[in-house]
């Protein structure tokens with residue numbers, strides 16, 4: 421009797437745990453961004469911006485508007501730290517007007533904004549910032565924890581990276597992080613990685629681009645994020661993700677990986693910048709600018725073209741990758757392994 425009882429309670433616990441895991445791990449929300457056939461997809465990426473227009477936020481916004489008007493962009497991606505220093509206090513926070521609606525006013529920027537959260541957003545009311553109620557105030561603002569934006573030839577995997585760095589949990593200092601719906605960390609991250617991996621495996625897009633707030637590789641103040649290198653990078657490599665785009669460090673940079681085709685782009689120059697920190701990275705630094713600006717990305721079936729722009733609208737750096745070239749480059753190594 422006793423044996424049967426304990427066995428069945430073990431079974432009951434196992435069933436309950438399986439159910440919990442199944443409930444927590446779910447398919448990521450996928451948004452279809454309508455695309456115009458024939459023309460390349462164009463978007464801007466900006467990060468670390470909401471300061472009521474201050475610290476050159478307005479100047480970056482103005483240049484984004486001009487650039488978007490000339491090139492007719494499809495949408496904007498934000499790499500997080502949307503409202504500094506402490507996120508939004510609620511859905512009716514005036515910050516939403518003063519740091520977003522009243523700053524990115526250009527007609528050309530009245531396009532969807534797909535946003536991830538940064539660590540500073542987690543210092544406010546996260547549930548408010550991801551509340552669809554904000555879309556009733558400004559329909560551009562599409563912010564979720566982790567989701568996919570499919571735009572024809574490209575799938576963007578927007579990933580909630582703030583739960584990764586252990587330090588926010590174990591050593592938050594004066595800061596309070598809003599972990600509602602996230603804690604406990606380990607289960608959240610395990611489920612998220614599984615969901616991202618599943619979604620990437622299902623993706624048939626030509627280009628796969630991951631977006632998160634935190635750096636993977638960076639030569640500026642925050643440097644690399646070890647937890648992302650250990651936990652998220654293997655998932656990106658496994659699924660042949662082309663690029664990882666982040667904010668967090670208030671600069672513009674491009675670093676290429678020495679052991680995979682992945683390229684790292686930091687676009688965190690939406691407002692306060694000029695940290696004056698430079699630390700060499702193990703991977704290969706291609707470009708670094710310590711000031712404000714934004715990233716433009718243009719994609720078609722064969723090519724991805726990146727460019728960084730500063731507060732004067734001057735192009736600082738251009739870089740492109742071609743799918744055809746990449747395949748050609750990979751051919752000799754395929755031959756080599758067969759020998």
Ligand SMILES: *[C@@H]1O[C@H](CO)[C@@H](O)[C@H](O)[C@H]1NC(C)=O
Pocket residue numbers: 475476692693694711712731
């Ligand atoms: C604004 O941008 C200009 C030009 O890069 C720079 O000289 C100035 O220091 C910037 N202001 C701030 C507050 O970063």
